[in-house]
Amino acid sequence: MVGYATLECEPACCLNPMHSDLSATPVSRPGEPWGVAERRAWRQRQRVQRRYADDVLKPLLALIPRFEAVPYGELAVGIERFELLAMRNGPWCPGRPGVLVTGGVHGYETSGVMGALRFLQTQAEQLSAGVNLLVVPCVSPWSYERVQRWNADAVDPNRSFLPDSPAREVAALQRLVSLWAGQFTLHIDLHETTDTDESEFRPALAARDGKPFEPGLIPDGFYLVDDAENPQPALQAAIIDAVSRVTHIAEPDHKGQIIGCPVVAPGVIRYPVKDWGLCTSVTGARYTSITEVYPDSARTNPEQCIAAQVAAVCAAVAFVSDSARR
Ligand SMILES: [Zn+2]
Numbered sequence: 468m469v470g471y472a473t474l475e476c477e478p479a480c481c482l483n484p485m486h487s488d489l490s491a492t493p494v495s496r497p498g499e500p501w502g503v504a505e506r507r508a509w510r511q512r513q514r515v516q517r518r519y520a521d522d523v524l525k526p527l528l529a530l531i532p533r534f535e536a537v538p539y540g541e542l543a544v545g546i547e548r549f550e551l552l553a554m555r556n557g558p559w560c561p562g563r564p565g566v567l568v569t570g571g572v573h574g575y576e577t578s579g580v581m582g583a584l585r586f587l588q589t590q591a592e593q594l595s596a597g598v599n600l601l602v603v604p605c606v607s608p609w610s611y612e613r614v615q616r617w618n619a620d621a622v623d624p625n626r627s628f629l630p631d632s633p634a635r636e637v638a639a640l641q642r643l644v645s646l647w648a649g650q651f652t653l654h655i656d657l658h659e660t661t662d663t664d665e666s667e668f669r670p671a672l673a674a675r676d677g678k679p680f681e682p683g684l685i686p687d688g689f690y691l692v693d694d695a696e697n698p699q700p701a702l703q704a705a706i707i708d709a710v711s712r713v714t715h716i717a718e719p720d721h722k723g724q725i726i727g728c729p730v731v732a733p734g735v736i737r738y739p740v741k742d743w744g745l746c747t748s749v750t751g752a753r754y755t756s757i758t759e760v761y762p763d764s765a766r767t768n769p770e771q772c773i774a775a776q777v778a779a780v781c782a783a784v785a786f787v788s789d790s791a792r793r
Contacts, residue, residue, distance in 0.1 A: 497677070498677050499677045500675060500676050500677040501621065501674070501675045501676075501677075505621075505675070506620060506621040506675075509621050509671075509675075510619055510620075510621065513613040513615055513619075514613065515612045515613060516612065516613065516614050517611070517612055517614070518612060519549060519605060519608040519611050519612050522580075522611075523552075523571075523580060523584065523604055523605045523608070523611070524550060524552060526584055526588070527552055527554055527584070527587070527604065530554060530587055530588065533592060534554040534555065534556060534587060534591070534602075535554065535555050535556070535557055535558075536552060536553075536554060537552070537553040537554065537555050537601070537643070538550060538551065538552055538553075539551045539552070539553055539639055539640070539642065539643040540639040540642070540643075542608060542609060542635060542636055542639065544609050544619045545619075547609070549608035549609060551608070551636075551639050551640075552603075553601055553602060553603045553643060554587055554601075554602045554604075555599070555600055555601045555602070556591065556592070556595045556598075556599070556600040559599050559647060559650075560599055561650075563597060563598050563599050563791075564597075564598045564599065564651075564652035564653065564787050564788070564790075564791050565598070565599045565601070565647055565650040565651035565652055565653075565750070565752070566595070566598045566599065566600050566601065566651070566652065566653045566654075566655075566783075566784055566787060567601050567602075567603070567644060567651050567653070567654040567655075567749075567750055567752070568583050568586065568600070568601070568602040568603070568654075568655055568657070568780055569583070569602075569603045569606055569640070569654070569655075569656045569657065569746055570582060570583035570584075570603070570604045570605060570606070570656075570657040570776075571583075571603075571604060571605035571606050571607055571608070571610075571611050571657075572606045572607060572624050572625045572636075572656060572658070572746045573607065573610065573616050573623075573624070573625055573658060573659075574605070574607040574608070574609065574610025574611035574612070574613065574614070574615055574616070574618075575610065575611075575613075575614045575615055575616055575659075575661075575663070576657070576658050576659035576661070576760075577614075577659070577762070577769070577772075578657070578659055578760050578762060578769065578772035578773050578775070578776050579656075579657030579658055579659060579758070579760075579776060580604050580605045580611060580657075581773045581776075582657050582758075582760075582772075582773050582775075582776025582777050582779075582780065583602055583603070583604035583605075583657055583776070583780070584604045585773050585774075585776070585777050586602070586776070586777050586780045586781070587602055587604070589777065590777060590780075590781050594781055594784045594785060594788070595784065597788050597791060597792075598652075598653075598784065598787065598788060598791075599647070599650070600784075601643075601644075601647075603640060603643070606624065606636050606637075606640055606746070607624050607636045608636075609636075610624070616664075616668045616671075617671075618634050618635075618636055620633070620634070621675060622634045623672075624636050624637050624746075625658075625744075625745055625746055626743060626744045626745070627744050628641070628744045628745060628746050628748050628749050629744045632744075637746075640746075640749060641749060644749055644750050648751075649751065651750035651751070651752040652752055652753055652754060652787050652790075652791070653702075653752055653753075653754045653755070653783055653784070653786075653787040654746075654747050654749065654750045654752045654754070654755045654756075655706075655747075655755070655756050655757075655758065655779065655780055655783045656745075656746045656747050656755075656756070656757045656758070657758050657760075657776050657779070657780070658757055658758055658759050658760070659759060659760045659761065659762055659772070660685060660686065660690075660726065660759045660760070660761050661685070661761070661762060661763055662685055662763040664685060665682065665683060665684075665685050669683070683726065683727060684720060684726070685726070685761070685763075686717035686718075686720070686725045686726055686761065687715075687717060687718075687761055687764050687766070688714070688715045688716050688717030688718065688734070688761055688764065688766075689707075689710050689714050689715065689716050689717060689734060689758070689759065689760055689761065689775055690716065690717040690725050690726075690734045690735065690736060690759045691703050691706055691707060691734055691735050691736075691756050691757065691758060691759065691779075692735075692736055692737065692738050692740075692747075692756070692757035692759065693731070693735055693736070693737045693755075693756060694737065694738070694739070694740045694741075694747065694748075694755050695737040695738055695739045695740070696739055696740070696741060696742075697753070697755070698731075698737060699753070699754050699755070699756075700731070700732055700735070701786075702754045702756060702783060702786050702787075703732060703734075703735045703756060704732060704735075705782050705783070705785075705786045706756055706758075706779045706782045706783055706786075707732075707733055707734045707735065708782070709778045709779065709781065709782035710734075710758075710775050710778050710779050710782070711734075712778065713771065713774045713775045713778045714760075714766075714767050714771050714772070714774070714775045715764075715766055715767075716733060716734035717734055717759075717761065724736075738757075740755065740757075745757070754783070754786070754787055756779070756783060758775075758776060758779045760772045760775050760776060
């Protein structure tokens with residue numbers, strides 16, 4: 468039995484040498500959560516460090532007509548507008564397994580965004596012939612540009628996959644996948660666990676919520692998060708096997724844990740994804756997995772992190788394709 472209530476599992480996903488610094492976190496009074504003023508102050512301190520239109524939209528649009536663009540709304544933040552864009556491998560074919568690939572739910576986790584994009588560019592055509600493929604490379608474009616975990620309202624999108632979501636990026640994705648409700652077999656969601664989680668984002672979370680910050684350990688290596696309420700160990704094992712050929716898998720710590728959670732198989736932990744409002748609860752798919760790449764390791768580099776995400780997606784898609792054929 469996994470005692471989630473006592474675990475410090477606030478994952479720490481992300482990458483990046485370009486992270487914002489801790490001075491971007493407004494000081495709140497000890498024990499008091501942020502109010503509107505602190506959240507506004509936090510937003511005003513975030514700076515654009517890269518462009519979603521250049522890095523994501525442009526390469527996605529270049530994939531037409533190999534893939535079909537599926538615009539699913541616009542995110543408005545102040546005077547800024549972000550076109551929300553998914554790609555699919557053609558009209559939905561009833562009877563084929565639905566496959567959802569998401570990246571950039573946490574905008575700072577660069578290899579998730581680039582991994583989804585690279586999968587489309589290099590492997591998706593070949594692998595997706597027997598499935599209905601829907602890829603959303605960057606769920607949170609405002610956060611991508613700021614290299615941030617939270618959205619513009621200082622809300623974590625990956626705790627917001629809830630009814631009446633407080634995150635507009637999330638609500639837009641929920642509306643998109645509702646078009647094919649009940650028809651997804653697989654959802655793989657691409658993340659990172661980074662040093663900035665411990666140095667910046669978990670301290671910011673504690674400040675925002677008026678709680679003390681309790682230090683944790685960032686694991687060195689790739690790991691996966693399965694659904695505690697619907698574990699699918701064979702899928703996770705297939706992904707770990709594929710990724711281990713590309714990069715190293717995180718080892719358990721001296722307590723047999725990764726990021727405060729018991730390791731249930733090599734490189735695999737579990738969260739109750741629906742209770743926590745995580746993205747992999749959005750489709751109700753039988754098979755789900757969350758990747759966690761560690762980009763700050765001395766044993767890896769950005770290109771290898773992208774390759775690890777692509778390997779994970781390919782293994783997951785092949786797994787459900789093989790299952791459908793059996
Ligand atoms: Zn993440």
